[in-house]
Amino acid sequence: MRKLLITGIAGGQGRLVAKMAMRARPGSEPWQVVGVDRQKWPSAPDGVVVHQFDMRKRRFEDVFRHERPEAVVHLAFVRHFRADLATRHEVNVEGTKHLLEHCAEYGVRQLVVLSSSYVYGALPTNERYMTEEHPLNASRNFPEMRDLCEVEGLVSAFLWRYPEIATCVIRPVSTLGHSVHSAIGSYMRMAMVPTIMGFNPMMQFIHEEDVAEAMMVALDRKVRGIFNVAGPGAVPLKRALKEMGRQRISIPDPFAHLLIRTLFNLNIYQFPSGAIDFIKYPCTVRDERFRAATGFKPRHSLAEAFATMAISPH
């Protein structure tokens, strides 16, 4: 049986991908799933081997040496801002660098990396519905996103250096789901969600299962390249919050930066001030390239994605 290695398997997205990969899909065999994660996955399904350690450890290479995975889905990123920047950078950038080296050395045939449409950054001058050619501007006003942009740089260099490996970068829009712990997910789960007075950008959302499905489709079709994954549509941020039943508080812009930066520095509030641009300006993407390459279509509507955020699991 073909073997699939999932990094960050114990996270919400990792569990979803693992479960999907173990099922037979139209036109492709089920995978044998191996995972790496620092966390435990106590209720892992039978047949899934989870190697529990930090990816920064040397044991990471042993997994490749012993398991010889044919494909890798790379999800082991720190996506929240609770960790300090150095750790975040180490896990995200150094971790990816080691992973790429191991993929090249141990004969991996396929690699799918989960990035984010946030790498484009939210700028007032953004095109609506950016294509994959749009420059990655996130780190301009949002230094906390620099590591993800660096990861993308590493992976795209790898993509061109190893044409025999089907490397695929997926850039999904804001992902909603029961198990989403991303910055935007945490933001939207707050009891009182701050928004910026006078701003209400269009935002795209996608259900977490559709993101997992997109990665599976990328594996099935063995696509190479960088792809936006856009979900079922866009609504203004405040409308989305209303649909999720959230209370909002509108803060005037200059005030918001000061307030949020202070709270972030005091470690009270895990939303860095650079992220404010994402609730002010549009960062929307188009996914024609991915649809053309894979025939992917999101299965869940916006309403279904919002519904996953209705009850807070915390």
Add this chain to the structure above:
Amino acid sequence: MLGSLLELASSITGGISDSVSELSRLVATLPDEIAGKVDRIPADLNEYGYDPWGYSPKAMKRFIIPSAYLYRYYFRCRTTGLENLPQGRMLLIGNHAGQMAFDGAMITAACVLEANPPRLVRGMGEYWLGTLPYMSVLLDRTGSVVGTRQTCVDMLRHGECVMAFPEGVRGMNKVYADAYKLMEFGLGFMRLALETDTPIVPVSVVGSEEQNPGLADLKGVGHLLGMPSFPVTLTFPWLGPLGMLPLPVRYHIEFGKPMRFEGHAEDEDDSIQAKVDQVKAAISAQLARGRAARKSIFF
């Protein structure tokens, strides 16, 4: 004698009160009329009532009301040529004047109130508008966007009616001595039209030049305030924000016959310029016609 005077007086006051009640009836029915027209605008709405660029008919029905009142009762727009609007995608190219973009708002109102079927006009806003609170939301909900090239191409491919003023702020903030002189046109709109095979509808607006005559443009002050210009007019900045109010001039808007061009979007500037000049000439001719037809700037 006294009786006939009283009769005359009562007929005058009666006439006035009749026309006042007629006017107030019209004024009161305008929101309903707008709602009916907005509902007929073809739009690609999602389950929450927004199109991909943030246009919302529900918001439009509210936001366009001030424009509609200005259109009908303040600028008393006289609009011709709406039957020239083609179906599907088009580029509306117009002259830009008057310090505040009432011309854009009036063209939009004309296309909603008087075109058949009503059309949604997609304005291409300046970058800085997107950074202003409320303004960015207003732009989005009424169908406009911050005008970037790719967004414009996307909208045209989607069959939208995109409006652009190739003079940009050069036209809007010119001094009154240059009234009705078309400033230099950018070439971008023609390249877009060629790339997307879009017909160009030349639109002329007569009246906007007189709404707020510019005496000078203090670009340096504008720069300090983060605005593309800082116009000095008869009333601004002397009267503060009130000084931005336009005079009640009468607008004459003409939509010309669609112009179709052939060629490549990447052609040399000279060949693009020649095509741009044809559009400019068409707008000039319409402007001359419009100015000749009006009796005074207020009628």
